[in-house]
Amino acid sequence: MSLTRVWPSLRTRLVSAAAAILVAGATVSMPQALAQNAGPASVADLADGLIEAVVNISTSQTTRGGRDAVPMPKLPEGSPFQDFFDEFFRNRDGDDSRPRKVQSLGSGFVIDAEEGIIVTNNHVIADADEIEANFSDGSKLKAELIGRDTKTDLAILKVDPTKKKLTAVSFGDSEKMRVGDWVLAIGNPFGLGGSVSIGIVSANNRDINSGPYDDYIQTDAAINRGNSGGPLFNMAGQVIGINTAIISPSGGSIGIGFSIPAKLAVNVIDQLREFGETRRGWLGVRIQPVTDDIAESLGMATAKGALVAGIVKDGPVDDGSVQPGDVIIRFDGQDIIDMRDLPRIVAESPVGKAVDVVIVRKGEESTVKVTLGRLEDGEQLASAETGGEGGDGGASVATATVLGMTIAELDDPARQRFEISEDVSGVVVTEVAPDSAAMEKGIAAGDVITEIAQESVSTPQQVMDRITALKEQGRKNALLMLASKSGELRFVTVRMN
Structure with a gap:
C-alpha cells in the first residue's frame, strides 16, 4: 500500500483524536495530552522534596578470620603456580585470627522526624554490630535497632533527632x-x-x-x-x-x-x-491448597479457599469449631480465594479478636466464631504438635489392596516396622504399586490413612467400604487424609477409575 493511500485515513484519525481531546476539556492542549500519555515530563520537583528523607544505611560487623576462611587452592603436582600460591598464603599480612570488620550498605527512610524513626529491611542490618544513617547532606547519625521482623524482612531504627533536623515521609494506600x-x-x-x-x-x-x-x-x-x-x-x-x-x-x-x-x-x-516485636493473630490450623480434584471430592463448584489439613493442639480452634477437611472460604469478612491469602489476613488481625470464619464442611457452608491467639506464642506448639485424628473400631479383614495400595491394621508390629508414633491412628499403607494412582500422588509405605471423604477409618474393611460408597455416588476421586509417621497431616486426592 502506498503512502498516498494511507495518508487520508491517518489524517482523519488525527483530526478525530484532536477533536476528542478538545471536547474532553478546552484547557487541555494537544501537546499536554500527548505528554500525559507518555508519562510525567519530569519528576525533579517530586524527587527534590523526598530525597532528604531517604538515608543510606551502613553497617559493620566484627568477624574473625582464619586460614580456613580462604583456603589455599589444591593444585596439580608440579603446577607452575605452586610457588606463587605458596608465597601468597605464607606471607599474608598479620594474624588471620584477628577480628576484622565487614561492612555493608543499604537504604532506609525517615517516617517520624520528631522521634527519629527510620524504616529499612531486616536483611540490611542483620547481625550488625554498628548501624549508621547517612543523610543526603553528608551528615551521619548512629542508629539503634528498635525491632525487627524476619517474616516480612522489616526493621525499625532510631536516631537522635536533636542532633539533626529530619525530614519525614508518610505512607500511602x-x-x-x-x-x-x-x-x-x-x-x-x-x-x-x-x-x-x-x-x-x-x-x-x-x-x-x-x-x-x-x-x-x-x-x-x-x-x-x-x-x-x-x-x-x-x-x-x-x-x-x-x-x-x-x-x-x-x-x-x-x-x-x-x-x-x-x-x-x-x-x-x-x-x-x-x-519491639510483632503480635500477629493466629488461627492454629495447618492448611494446604484446594486443587480442582479436592474441590470435586468435596462437592465444591470451584476450587477456592484454604483446606484445613490439621489442627494444632491447644490452639484457638482445638475445640471442634474447625476440623480437618474443612475449607475456609471467608475470614472476618474477607474472601479467601487462594490458600496463601489466609495466613496473611489472619496475621494482620489483632490478637484476641473474635472473628467470623466461613467454612465448607461436607458440601455445606457454615459460620463459626473464633477468638484468635498470638502467632508468636503458638509457633512452638505448632512445631511440637504431632497428634493425629482417631477412628472407629471394628474390622473384618487384616489387609486389603485398594487404589494401588496394600493396607493393613495399624497394630504394634506395624508401628514398630514403620516407626509410627503412638498418637497416630488409622490404617497403615504397607506397599504402593508402581505407576499406580496412589504413587502418582506421593503416597508411600508407612503413610497412615486417617480419613476418607472426611470420615474416619481405622480398619482395612472401612477403607474398602468407603471407596465402594464413593464409586456408587459417581465420584471420580477419593479424598484421603494421610498422617506421616510423626502425625503430620495432609490431604491427597486419588483417582478411583
Whole structure:
C-alpha cells in the first residue's frame, strides 16, 4: 500500500483524536495530552522534596578470620603456580585470627522526624554490630535497632533527632496502586547514594516464595543492590512500597524488582514501634491448597479457599469449631480465594479478636466464631504438635489392596516396622504399586490413612467400604487424609477409575 493511500485515513484519525481531546476539556492542549500519555515530563520537583528523607544505611560487623576462611587452592603436582600460591598464603599480612570488620550498605527512610524513626529491611542490618544513617547532606547519625521482623524482612531504627533536623515521609494506600501507575524509587544502589529511578507498577500481589506473607508490588523502576530498604513512592510523594528484592542473573537491575506493599508493612511497623516485636493473630490450623480434584471430592463448584489439613493442639480452634477437611472460604469478612491469602489476613488481625470464619464442611457452608491467639506464642506448639485424628473400631479383614495400595491394621508390629508414633491412628499403607494412582500422588509405605471423604477409618474393611460408597455416588476421586509417621497431616486426592 502506498503512502498516498494511507495518508487520508491517518489524517482523519488525527483530526478525530484532536477533536476528542478538545471536547474532553478546552484547557487541555494537544501537546499536554500527548505528554500525559507518555508519562510525567519530569519528576525533579517530586524527587527534590523526598530525597532528604531517604538515608543510606551502613553497617559493620566484627568477624574473625582464619586460614580456613580462604583456603589455599589444591593444585596439580608440579603446577607452575605452586610457588606463587605458596608465597601468597605464607606471607599474608598479620594474624588471620584477628577480628576484622565487614561492612555493608543499604537504604532506609525517615517516617517520624520528631522521634527519629527510620524504616529499612531486616536483611540490611542483620547481625550488625554498628548501624549508621547517612543523610543526603553528608551528615551521619548512629542508629539503634528498635525491632525487627524476619517474616516480612522489616526493621525499625532510631536516631537522635536533636542532633539533626529530619525530614519525614508518610505512607500511602498501596491498595489503590494499579498496574501501569507511575512509581519512583530512591535509594543507595552500589553505595552511590541518593539515586532516583522511575518506572511503573508491573504487577500486584506477587508471590516469590520468600516468606509466609508474600504479597509484593512488582516494578520496573531500577532497583539494584543497595536499594534494599528504600522507599517506592507514588506520584503524590507517598510511600506505597519498601524495595526488598530483585530478580537478576547478573546482580544488576533487569527491570524486575519487588516492594513490600505499605498495607502489609504499616501494621508490622506500628507493632515494632510499640512493642519491639510483632503480635500477629493466629488461627492454629495447618492448611494446604484446594486443587480442582479436592474441590470435586468435596462437592465444591470451584476450587477456592484454604483446606484445613490439621489442627494444632491447644490452639484457638482445638475445640471442634474447625476440623480437618474443612475449607475456609471467608475470614472476618474477607474472601479467601487462594490458600496463601489466609495466613496473611489472619496475621494482620489483632490478637484476641473474635472473628467470623466461613467454612465448607461436607458440601455445606457454615459460620463459626473464633477468638484468635498470638502467632508468636503458638509457633512452638505448632512445631511440637504431632497428634493425629482417631477412628472407629471394628474390622473384618487384616489387609486389603485398594487404589494401588496394600493396607493393613495399624497394630504394634506395624508401628514398630514403620516407626509410627503412638498418637497416630488409622490404617497403615504397607506397599504402593508402581505407576499406580496412589504413587502418582506421593503416597508411600508407612503413610497412615486417617480419613476418607472426611470420615474416619481405622480398619482395612472401612477403607474398602468407603471407596465402594464413593464409586456408587459417581465420584471420580477419593479424598484421603494421610498422617506421616510423626502425625503430620495432609490431604491427597486419588483417582478411583
